[in-house]
Amino acid sequence: MYDKSEAAFAAAKRVMPGGVNSPVRAFKAVGGTPFFASHGEGPYLYDIDGHRYVDYLLSWGPLIWGHAHPEIVAAVESAARRGTSFGVPTELETRMAEKVTQLMPSIEVVRMVNSGTEATMSALRLARAYTSRDCIVKFEGGYHGHADSLLVKAGSGVATFGLPNSPGVPRTTAETTLTLPYNDAEAVRALFARRGEDIAAVIVEPVAGNMGCILPEPGFLKTLREVTQAYGALLIFDEVMTGFRVALGGAQARFGITPDLTTLGKVIGAGLPVGAYGGRRDIMALVAPDGPMYQAGTLSGNPLAMAAGLRSLEMLEEAGPALYERLEAFGRRIVAAFTAAGQRRGVPVYGHAIGGMFGLFFREGPVRSFAEASSADAGRYARFFHAMLQNGVSLAPSQLEAGFLSAVHTERELALTEEAIERAMAAVV
Structure with a gap:
């Protein structure tokens, strides 16, 4: 066959x-x-x-x-005829950013990148810069891309291959990643009681999609919001998968929880490589060139991905x-x-x-x-x-x-x- x-x-x-x-x-x-x-x-x-x-x-x-889809294809073709990449700003990037911030009110300022991994990696760097703390909390089976600090008890392909801790990840990097069982609110409270002053951020898929679709238990996401606020840590929603897929405003709109930072991908490129991270204006003010936290990418916000993603979001809004x-x-x-x-x-x-x-x-x-x-x-x-x-x-x-x-x-x-x-x-x- x-x-x-x-x-x-x-x-x-x-x-x-x-x-x-x-x-x-x-x-x-x-x-x-x-x-x-x-x-x-x-x-x-x-x-x-x-x-x-x-x-x-x-x-x-x-x-x-x-x-x-004919409308997505037409948007890409139109953009490609004008050029595939310029290395200087385009108005299309602004229109895309405006649409994202309109549809996800927790995102006041957004930076486009080229993948979900770039988005989560950058959001965690930003959280550490903002809090001046080193540790992050993730959940067993949660896959947030293949950055070193995130390949600790990760799900999806890592779990499929039986590699809960990928070779090549430095021990000192892994030690700054604290892992807990997904949906265990008590474990979250206990960890923050012990290590709260060390924790820069909690990163979570609000609906876990990399251990097979698993829904948050009632009150779990609310606990994450309350505990992070109490200890001065940031809450990062990894909506690379759920953003614009479980609701127009993402899982945060579906469950009524406002994170400090959000990472996006998948749907906002309508099939082209793209990612984004964004959130509160005061946090995003640390990102270069406004602030000292450096992150860059030659193809970030490239016109093909922006054209496809913008048309996709417009169509979702219309629907x-x-x-x-x-x-x-x-x-x-x-x-x-x-x-x-x-x-x-x-x-x-x-x-x-x-x-x-x-x-x-x-x-x-x-x-x-x-x-x-x-x-x-x-x-x-x-x-x-x-x-x-x-x-x-x-x-x-x-x-x-x-x-x-x-x-x-x-x-x-x-x-x-x-x-x-x-x-x-x-x-x-």
Whole structure:
């Protein structure tokens, strides 16, 4: 079925580590050979062997308008005809910044970068500069990019490969990163009681998307806000995945929590490389050239990413809350089909859905933490994943990753997915 992809993967392995430019693409968590993409159209992804899939990977989240949306493509083409990069300011960057600050009121000033990793790395440097403290707090299974201080008990691809502490991270760097279980408010209070004066910031995915979609327990995010304020630390919401995906104003709007700093990515580039960090004006005043905290990037705010991202955000604004309600309803139907199919066969299953994200686990619920997510049956997920591919549906090639919906998935694609789930579940028994 995958002769061309197998040949392409063999060629890729000769010139790239593991044959890929990002580890999870190698299918190590599910086995087999990764299929190679040919093109995408709307909710569908096509591989070079001629197969078509209803796509719930969506480039790991940014394609909220699906593949090759005509308006996004037109925006990129128009920008490219004027030039791909200038190294001097453009008005498009200002318009993008204005739109982000309008839609996320906690962000008073924003700096564009080129990736989520750049955004989180810069936000943490800024937090340390602002507080004159060294330690940060993250949560087990939370993946915030591959900066040294963040590859400590990280989730997603790191967990998939069994590397909770990546080689190459200096011990002295790791020692400034304090880790706690996600959703454990008491552990947060206890840590701050012991080390509060040392902590510059808490960084958290308000909805964990790198250990399979996991929702915050009631009161957890509120505790983070209260404790950080009490001890003079900053609260950083990593909304690289959730920003403009679970609500127009991100998870912070959905849950009514105002962080000090926010990191963004994914959707604000509509599929092009982009990230951003921003927050309170007094904190952002430390960023060069206004202040002494240095961060730069030649391609930051490049016109292609700004054009695509601005049009995407404008379209989301035009669509309004109804879009997010429909995305969540579809996600809940996928979870319901998954759980019902498992229950009929006596297979332990559980799932979550929020906004345009969902997560599927082969274990009994609830799933509230990285430890609980990690106890799910990875072998069953691998069999389910390949069976879904055979039935024309593409999911994330790891149980510790979220699934995503787009605005162009319709009842037709949902029905195909529900049918595929029913057939694929038979493969895991």
